[in-house]
Amino acid sequence: MGWILVTSAAVILFLQNYPLYIRSVPTENELKFHYMVHTSLDVVDEKISAMGKALVDQRELYLGLLYPTEDYKVYPRAWQRLRSPRAKSVFPNQLCRYGYVTNSKVKFVMVVDSSNTALRDNEIRSMFRKLHNSYTDVMCNPFYNPGDRIQSRAFDGMVTSMMIQVC
Amino acid sequence: MEGLTLSDAEQKYYSDLFSYCDSESTKKVAAHGRVLELFRAAQLPSDVVHQIMELCGATRLGYFGRSQFYIALKLVAVAQSGFPLRVESINTVKDLPLPRFVASKNEQESRHAASYSSDSENQGSYSGVIPPPPGRGQVKKGSTSHDTVQPRTSADQQEPVSPVVSPQQSPPTSPHTWRKHSRHPSGGNSERPLAGPGPFWSPFGEAQSGSSAGDAVWSGHSPPPPQENWVSFADTPPTSTLLTMHPASVQDQTTVRTVASATTANEIRRQSSSYDDPWKITDEQRQYYVNQFKTIQPDLNGFIPGSAAKEFFTKSKLPILELSHIWELSDFDKDGALTLDEFCAAFHLVVARKNGYDLPEKLPESLMPKLIDLEDSADVGDQPGEVGYSGSPAEAPPSKSPSMPSLNQTWPELNQSSEQWETFSERSSSSQTLTQFDSNIAPADPDTAIVHPVPIRMTPSKIHMQEMELKRTGSDHTNPTSPLLVKTSDLSEENKINSSVKFASGNTVADGYSSSDSFTSDPEQIGNNVTRQRSHSGMSPDNTAPPPPPPRPQPSHSRSSSLDMNRTFSVTTDLCVHTGQQQAGVVAQPPAVPPRPQPSQAPGPVVHRPVDADGLITHTSTSPQQIPEQPNFADFSQFEVFAASNVNEEQDDEAEKHPEVLPVEKASDPASSLRVAKTDSKIEEKTAASAPVNASKGTTPLAPPPKPVRRRLKSEDELRPEVDEHTQKTGVLAAVLASQPSIPRSVGKDKKAIQASIRRNKETNTVLARLNSELQQQLKDVLEERISLEVQLEQLRPFSHL
Numbered sequence: 001m002g003w004i005l006v007t008s009a010a011v012i013l014f015l016q017n018y019p020l021y022i023r024s025v026p027t028e029n030e031l032k033f034h035y036m037v038h039t040s041l042d043v044v045d046e047k048i049s050a051m052g053k054a055l056v057d058q059r060e061l062y063l064g065l066l067y068p069t070e071d072y073k074v075y076p077r078a079w080q081r082l083r084s085p086r087a088k089s090v091f092p093n094q095l096c097r098y099g100y101v102t103n104s105k106v107k108f109v110m111v112v113d114s115s116n117t118a119l120r121d122n123e124i125r126s127m128f129r130k131l132h133n134s135y136t137d138v139m140c141n142p143f144y145n146p147g148d149r150i151q152s153r154a155f156d157g158m159v160t161s162m163m164i165q166v167c
Numbered sequence: 168m169e170g171l172t173l174s175d176a177e178q179k180y181y182s183d184l185f186s187y188c189d190s191e192s193t194k195k196v197a198a199h200g201r202v203l204e205l206f207r208a209a210q211l212p213s214d215v216v217h218q219i220m221e222l223c224g225a226t227r228l229g230y231f232g233r234s235q236f237y238i239a240l241k242l243v244a245v246a247q248s249g250f251p252l253r254v255e256s257i258n259t260v261k262d263l264p265l266p267r268f269v270a271s272k273n274e275q276e277s278r279h280a281a282s283y284s285s286d287s288e289n290q291g292s293y294s295g296v297i298p299p300p301p302g303r304g305q306v307k308k309g310s311t312s313h314d315t316v317q318p319r320t321s322a323d324q325q326e327p328v329s330p331v332v333s334p335q336q337s338p339p340t341s342p343h344t345w346r347k348h349s350r351h352p353s354g355g356n357s358e359r360p361l362a363g364p365g366p367f368w369s370p371f372g373e374a375q376s377g378s379s380a381g382d383a384v385w386s387g388h389s390p391p392p393p394q395e396n397w398v399s400f401a402d403t404p405p406t407s408t409l410l411t412m413h414p415a416s417v418q419d420q421t422t423v424r425t426v427a428s429a430t431t432a433n434e435i436r437r438q439s440s441s442y443d444d445p446w447k448i449t450d451e452q453r454q455y456y457v458n459q460f461k462t463i464q465p466d467l468n469g470f471i472p473g474s475a476a477k478e479f480f481t482k483s484k485l486p487i488l489e490l491s492h493i494w495e496l497s498d499f500d501k502d503g504a505l506t507l508d509e510f511c512a513a514f515h516l517v518v519a520r521k522n523g524y525d526l527p528e529k530l531p532e533s534l535m536p537k538l539i540d541l542e543d544s545a546d547v548g549d550q551p552g553e554v555g556y557s558g559s560p561a562e563a564p565p566s567k568s569p570s571m572p573s574l575n576q577t578w579p580e581l582n583q584s585s586e587q588w589e590t591f592s593e594r595s596s597s598s599q600t601l602t603q604f605d606s607n608i609a610p611a612d613p614d615t616a617i618v619h620p621v622p623i624r625m626t627p628s629k630i631h632m633q634e635m636e637l638k639r640t641g642s643d644h645t646n647p648t649s650p651l652l653v654k655t656s657d658l659s660e661e662n663k664i665n666s667s668v669k670f671a672s673g674n675t676v677a678d679g680y681s682s683s684d685s686f687t688s689d690p691e692q693i694g695n696n697v698t699r700q701r702s703h704s705g706m707s708p709d710n711t712a713p714p715p716p717p718p719r720p721q722p723s724h725s726r727s728s729s730l731d732m733n734r735t736f737s738v739t740t741d742l743c744v745h746t747g748q749q750q751a752g753v754v755a756q757p758p759a760v761p762p763r764p765q766p767s768q769a770p771g772p773v774v775h776r777p778v779d780a781d782g783l784i785t786h787t788s789t790s791p792q793q794i795p796e797q798p799n800f801a802d803f804s805q806f807e808v809f810a811a812s813n814v815n816e817e818q819d820d821e822a823e824k825h826p827e828v829l830p831v832e833k834a835s836d837p838a839s840s841l842r843v844a845k846t847d848s849k850i851e852e853k854t855a856a857s858a859p860v861n862a863s864k865g866t867t868p869l870a871p872p873p874k875p876v877r878r879r880l881k882s883e884d885e886l887r888p889e890v891d892e893h894t895q896k897t898g899v900l901a902a903v904l905a906s907q908p909s910i911p912r913s914v915g916k917d918k919k920a921i922q923a924s925i926r927r928n929k930e931t932n933t934v935l936a937r938l939n940s941e942l943q944q945q946l947k948d949v950l951e952e953r954i955s956l957e958v959q960l961e962q963l964r965p966f967s968h969l
Contacts, residue, residue, distance in 0.1 A: 104962065140503040142473030143480075143491035146965060151488055153528060154495045 012037045012109050013135065013150065020106070021150040023159050036097060037109045044099040044107050100128040106135065127162050134158045177244075181237045209243045219243060447533045448515050456511040463510075470504035476513070483517050489526060493517055496530040508535075 012034070013021040024033050100108040108131050110124070138144055138152045184205065206216040219242040448456070457467070463479060464471045471479075473494075480490050497513035498505060505513060512534035520526055 104965075137495065137501050140473070140498065140501055141491050141494045142477035142503065143487050143494055151491070152495055153492050157528070 013106060013131070018147070019149075020147075021155070021159075023156070023163070024111075033111050036111050040097045040099060040109050040111075041107065043097075044101060044109065047099065048101055048105075098124050098128070100132070102132055102135070108132070108135075127165075130158060130162065177241070181240045182233075184240060185233055185236045206239070206243065209247065211243065211246050215246050219246065448511060452515065452518075453511060456514045457507065459514060460507050460510045467507050470502075470506055471510055473503045473505075476505050476510070480513065480517055483521060485517060485520055489520055490517075492526050493520065496526065497534070499530065499535065 012019050012023075022034065098110045098112070100110075102108075108128055110127065112124075134152075134155045135150075138150050138155050139146065141152065144150075144152070187205075206219065207213075209216070211219070219239050222238070222242055459479075460467065460471065463475050476494070477490075480493070481487075483490075485493075493513050493516045496516060497509045499509055499512075500506075512530065515534055516526060
């Protein structure tokens with residue numbers, strides 16, 4: 001179980017491709033998580049543009065597994081694997097990235113280490129839903145200026161609980 | 168004794184106490200008696216009292232002289248502050264709060280002290296203390312700002328000498344001190360043991376902090392801080408304080424509270440853990456909050472919007488992050504607005520924060536909206552653990568009692584997601600936008616609505632007849648309806664009944680509008696136009712041909728008119744240019760609900776039109792500010808015969824309701840088709856966003872050129888000379904009449920025909936009226952769509968970056 005080496009989760013909220021909130025389970029690979037999330041932004045954008053108009057539906061908001069990939073850090077061979085994302089192997093530290101975009105174009109990206117548990121799609125969806133709800137709460141706060149980093153403790157708490165659940 | 172320097176507050180306080188003690192006015196206070204009581208009330212250990220007495224020299228003298236008394240009091244303050252009792256500490260200890268006396272007699276003293284503190288409000292040394300609760304009967308200033316909180320806070324920070332308070336003491340006893348009602352005896356009891364172990368002053372200090380937290384509430388309106396600058400005599404555990412408190416009367420409690428609050432000056436950084444006790448809102452506090460709420464929102468059952476709350480709480484000068492957290496805690500239903508309860512909770516949290524209490528991770532139960540009014544939550548004391556510790560954010564949420572987190576979570580989840588977005592949007596673009604929108608649209612509607620709906624004349628003949636009648640009667644402006652009706656009926660004979668009916672009804676509708684409204688000029692003009700048109704149509708050899716559609720509205724209704732004109736003039740652009748205005752309407756389509764008249768505009772719908780539409784538009788625009796529709800109507804009727812056919816053709820293309828009108832029209836005289844097209848265009852314009860209509864209208868085939876052209880020519884000729892609103896229409900009518908040799912012929916029809924045409928006109932009338940209502944409804948729907956789209960657009964605008 002790779003999660004001893006790499007704990008897995010990172011959640012980043014982007015507003016116009018600027019991170020609003022970054023949270024990841026602290027690990028030495030944190031930076032890599034961040035990289036992955038940032039790269040997945042492109043995938044999210046691509047999906048958004050492909051989807052066209054009606055982005056209101058929550059089902060459509062959930063972009064699903066963006067880009068399964070393995071953690072290239074662990075083994076050098078992993079680099080090659082990176083080239084062929086579709087190659088799913090039982091490689092440990094397989095990272096799955098999930099995307100979600102709100103109807104206001106705020107992107108949520110989550111990277112999880114699939115070695116932890118096979119997180120079902122529904123679980124991911126529920127996590128995103130909770131994220132969205134918490135994000136909405138943050139937005140409702142008149143003291144919150146859109147575009148600020150999210151410093152809401154309630155939000156943090158929710159994310160923490162989520163990550164605990166995932167990890 | 169060394170010189171004793173007292174601040175003014177101290178001076179006054181001490182002198183008062185001295186007078187109090189010096190009942191015999193002998194300037195000497197016996198060592199025993201009141202002084203002893205006083206010292207005992209200071210809650211200092213007896214040995215400390217003895218030490219004090221010794222230090223001040225009373226032991227030596229056997230009595231308390233004034234100076235000794237003062238020194239003793241100062242020493243009491245020192246002792247209460249936790250400093251070692253030294254003779255030199257009298258003067259060395261700076262910023263010493265006033266000594267606090269807890270016993271019942273202290274009420275007086277506290278009152279004195281309170282008054283002193285109020286007097287010495289400006290004394291910065293004790294500014295950190297919060298004013299005592301309002302219930303103390305002290306001056307309750309109505310100052311609503313948090314200004315007093317400010318100096319207090321700053322003073323708090325300025326007190327370096329304040330004794331260190333163990334920050335994270337277990338549930339502070341202080342809350343009890345300032346809790347007015349003895350409603351938490353249990354809590355108090357539970358806290359007593361906690362208070363015991365700590366440094367003798369610290370629990371009390373915490374108590375003070377709690378009280379100060381509570382007092383902070385009234386900072387705005389109570390006399391300022393210095394009152395609280397009493398040194399807590401509470402060397403003894405606050406339990407004693409509490410004990411004294413509980414059985415005491417309310418006043419005692421307030422006294423204790425005041426006393427307790429005095430120590431807050433010393434302890435700024437109280438424990439940060441939030442316990443239910445500190446979060447309890449007393450009545451005075453609640454009253455204060457309610458008053459504050461009223462200043463923002465007079466309706467106690469209403470909401471304070473987020474922006475107003477933001478401004479209000481920003482005045483407290485708390486950091487935005489903390490205010491944000493407070494908002495998160497207090498906005499229970501996550502709706503972006505604060506109800507009275509939520510507001511009180513938020514205010515309470517602000518006060519607590521200002522006094523050094525760290526914010527809880529979760530809203531304390533006592534602050535929850537539905538619990539806030541409960542005065543008898545005796546089990547509040549059990550909450551401390553649940554309320555959470557600010558220091559452990561990660562664990563706090565899970566450690567919460569199940570009820571609270573579930574409460575906090577279920578609520579948001581219930582109200583979240585789309586609802587919040589909706590409330591957000593609603594709030595942001597709420598009824599104001601809508602009303603504005605509506606108001607903008609509304610006024611335009613009546614005119615246009617009235618004018619427009621003259622759909623395609625179903626009975627061109629009738630219209631024609633009417634027009635001719637009108638013209639014959641010399642364009643009786645006042646009563647266009649009857650003649651028009653008559654004429655319509657006449658005209659309708661010639662056309663298919665449905666179409667004619669429609670047409671006639673359109674005419675009649677127009678007439679009806681004209682008659683029903685006080686738009687005398689408009690109706691007249693319309694009627695005139697109709698008449699004129701009818702006359703035109705009358706001129707056409709085939710009365711059977713549907714009368715040309717009523718003239719489209721003139722410049723003011725340029726859209727419809729122009730459209731119509733475009734349609735009709737699609738065939739003959741050049742003609743359109745001229746006849747444009749009036750004839751535009753005339754040539755325009757029949758009964759398809761004329762698009763909203765849009766004065767001289769080239770709106771979207773118009774764009775759809777073919778070039779002729781533009782010509783029409785320009786024409787209409789050029790026409791003087793006549794009532795747009797009327798001349799068109801007149802024209803419409805005139806060309807009803809012509810346009811009918813055109814209209815019918817065009818109607819097929821109609822996607823909207825117009826089709827129902829247009830098809831009928833189309834059945835009629837092709838000559839009227841143009842007019843129908845015009846009408847359609849008008850109608851389309853009316854329906855504003857009904858792009859499809861426009862498109863369809865645009866597609867309406869051009870009416871048979873010759874007739875419309877002819878009409879246009881006629882109308883042009885007729886219309887051109889007419890520049891005035893009325894005159895134009897009348898001119899059209901007259902021109903039509905004049906140009907139509909058939910007029911006299913139609914006029915000469917027998918009464919039977921007239922009556923028949925009347926009947927038909929009435930039918931047409933009803934049909935058109937119905938059509939009108941339908942189109943009105945359509946318009947409303949479209950407007951609503953537009954509003955919602957605009958709302959969405961607004962929503963998306965900040966994020967429409969992508």
